[in-house]
Amino acid sequence: MLVKQPDWETRSPWSSHNDKQMVKINPPKAAVNGVIRVPGSKSLTNRALIMAALAEGKSDIQGILRSDDSYWCIEALTKLGVQVVIEGETAYIEGCGGVWPNRNAELYVGAAGTVARFLPGALAIAIGEWSLKGGSRLSERPLAPLLGALTQLGARFEYKKTDRCLPFTLHANGLQGGEVIMPGSTSSQFISGLLLAAPYAKDRIIIHIDGEIVQKDYVQMTLDMMASFGITPEEALDGQAIVVPTGKYQAQSLQLEPDVSTCCYFWALAALTAGTIRIEGINATITSQPDIEILDILEQMGCTVIRGEDNVEVQGVRQLKGGFTISMKKWSDQTLTIAAMAPFADGPITLKDAAHIRHHECDRIAAICEELSKLGIRVDEHQDGLTIYPGQPVAAVLDSHDDHRMAMALSLIGVRVPDIRISDPGCVSKTCPDFFEQMSLLGVDIAYEQGGIEQDGR
Secondary structure, X not given: OOOOOOOHHHOOOOOOOOOOOEEEEEOOOOOOEEEEOOOEOHHHHHHHHHHHHHOEOEEEEEOOOOOHHHHHHHHXXXXXXXXEEEEOOEEEEEOOOOOOOOOEEEEEOOOOHHHHHHHHHHHHOOEEEEEEEOOOOXXXXXXXXXXXXXXXXXXXXXXXXXXXXXXXXXXXXXOOOEEEEEEOOOOHHXXXXXXXXXXXXXXXXXEEEEOOOOOHHHHHXXXXXXXXXXXXXXXXXXXXXXXXXXXXXXXXXEEOOEOHHHHHHHHHHHHHHOOEEEXXXXXXXXXXXXXXXXXXXXXXXXXXXXXXXXXXXXXXXXXEOOOEEEEOOOOHHHHHHHHHHHHHEOOOEEEEOOHHHHHOOOOHHHHHXXXXXXXXXOEEEEOOEXXXXXXXXXXXXXXXXXXXXXXXXXXXXXXXXXXXXXXXXXXXHHOXXXXXXXXXXXXXXXXXXXXXXXXXXX
C-alpha cells in the first residue's frame, strides 16, 4: 500500500499539529489513572447543526464537537446564509425554516462524510443552485444511493468529474413526496441523509430499505434527533420501511453527550496499562451511540467496567484475554481500536463483518494489517476483517494514512512499546484535535518531531 499523503486542504482552523511530521509515543511510567470528559459526539453534532439550521426559531446546541468535520458543517451553513454563533462548546443557530437565505453558493465540506451525506438532501428541499466539493478522498467515497433517491424525488445534479460523486452542482426546486428504495448494506448515512430532509418534501416520503442496515443505531440516532426537533417518523414493525410526515423542525435547546467513539481510546488506554479511566457525561444504558458496545468486549477481555448514571469507569488488568471472534457490524469504527489492543491479549482475536470500512478515510482493513505487520505482529487479512495474533510489537515508524482513527488506534501501541512513531499526528483533528494533549495529561510520554527536531508534547 502506498503511503497516504495528508489532504491539507481538509484541515480546518480548529486543527492542531499540522506543522508536526511525527508524534513519538513511549509508555507511561505507571498505570494510567484519571477522570476526564471528552468532547461532544461528532455524529450528534452535525445532525443537530443541520436540523437546527432547517428549523423555525433560534436553537442552542450545547456540547458540540470542535473538530474539522463540525467546522466544515458550520462553514457551509454560514455560506448558506444561516447565522451561527459559536461560544465555547455551544452553538447558537438562527433557523431558516427550510428556506436557505443564500440560494447560490459554493460549499466545501472537507473530509466530513456526514456533511457530504446530510447536506445534499437539506439543500434539495429548497429552491436554489449550489456547488459542493470536498477533499480528494471524500470525492472517491460513494454517494450514489443518496443522490439517486434525491434525483428520483426531483433534484437535479450536474457532476463535475465522476457520476454521483463529489464535486457536483445541485439544481434544486424542492422535493416531491413518494416512495423510494435505498440499500441498507452500503452506509446508514445515506438513509439518514434522506430522513433528515424528508419532512420538508411537498408530500410524505416513504423510505423502503433493501436488506439489513449497516450500523442501524446511527439511523436510530437520526430518528431520535428528528423527534427532539418535533418530527416523528413511523417505522414499520420489521424496520424495513420508514414513513416521514411533512412538517418543519422547531428550534430547541439541546445538550449533546460526549463522543463515545473517542471515549473508547481512553477506556482502551486503561485496559492496556492496568489503570483506571472514568469518563464523565456518559450513561451507557441509554446512549444511542453504538460504539458503547466496546464495554462488553473490554469485560470479555478481563477488565472491570462500572456503568454509572453519568459516567463510565474502566479498570484494566495485567493480562488481557483473547481467543474469540467479534462482529463489528454495528460498531465498526472501533475495529482499529480492538486490533491495536489484540497483540497484548493471550489468544488470537478475529474481527469480522466490517467490509464497509474499506471505503472510509482509507481502506482501514488493509491499512491496519500493514501497520501491525511493521510491528512484527502476525495478522491475517480477510475480506470483511482480520485476525490478530498475540505477540510483542517492536518499535517502528507507522503511517496514519491521513486517517484520524488509524492515528488514535496506533497510539495505543505506544503505551506498551517504546519508541512508536506515527506520521501526521494532525489528522486527529477530524474528530479530536486535542487527543495527544489528553494522552500526555494522563501520563503517556508524548513528543513531536518536526524536521528531525524533537519537541515536548506537553
